[in-house]
Amino acid sequence: MANTKTLSKEERKKARRGARKTRKTENPLKAREYARGSAKRKVKKMVRGTSKR
8 A cells, every 4th residue: 555644534544445455356365274263262161150251
């Protein structure tokens, strides 16, 4: 993205959105090889009433 110091707020917003769209099409993220929540640590059973974290 070019220098946006001289642009107004609305123009900056448009430039940012445009840059985001072009970046998304140029190098898309590859698909995951694992399920999204699989790396989270699992909470089996907690004492009722206490917070889980």
